[in-house]
Amino acid sequence: MDLDPKTDLTFTRALPVPPALVWECWTSPEHIPHFFVPRPHSIKSVEIDLRVGGKFNTVMVVEGNEMPNEGVYLEVVPGKRLVFTDAYTEGWKPKPDPFMTAILDLEDDGKGGTIYTATARHRSAETAQQHEAMGFYDGWGTVVDQLVEYAQSLQR
Structure with a gap:
């Protein structure tokens, strides 16, 4: 994948959790509320x-305000890749002000863990800068930490 440093934000982390479990957490509605947003924020509902x-x-x-986010999957490669966007809602209905497309790549590290790459692609450099200023790296990094903590609790 060719990344554009003006419009794409990305990071890669090694997770001590197997790819199959990371995949399960990202694709099962019952798991998403446990990690998807940095605490103390929360998820009220999930539809997948x-x-x-x-x-x-x-x-x-x-902060007490409900924020609905509707989107669709653009690519689903079981156990390896999820691509979803808020540019459309179900039925391929375009949204007037899409924010980003998210790409999650999972790779087996050969030692029982996952090489996890998260990318947020934006329509413009301004939107990417806005997302970075909102705390993309800290926020998405916190989500990954919460994902690891939660996934490890499922392994016990």
């Missing part, structure tokens, strides 16, 4: 239809 064109909808609660 795990297929290209299927919905990936969440309702976040941030």
Whole structure:
């Protein structure tokens, strides 16, 4: 994948959790609320239809305010890659002000863990800068930390 440093934000981390479990956490509605937003924010509801064109909808609660986020999956490669966007809602209905497309790549590290790469692609450099200023790296990094903590609790 060719990244554009003006419009794409990305990072890679080694996770001490197997790719299959990371995949399960990212693709099962019952798991998403446990890691998807940095605490103390929360997820009120999740709807997943795990297929290209299927919905990936969440309702976040941030400082007491509900923030619905509707989107669709653009690519689903079981155990390896998820691509979802808020540019469309279910039924390929375009949204007037899309923010980003998220790409999650999972690779087996050969030692029982996962090489996890998260990328947020934006339509413009301004939107990417806005997302970075909102705390992309800290926020998405916190989400990964919460994901590891939660996934490890499932392994016990």
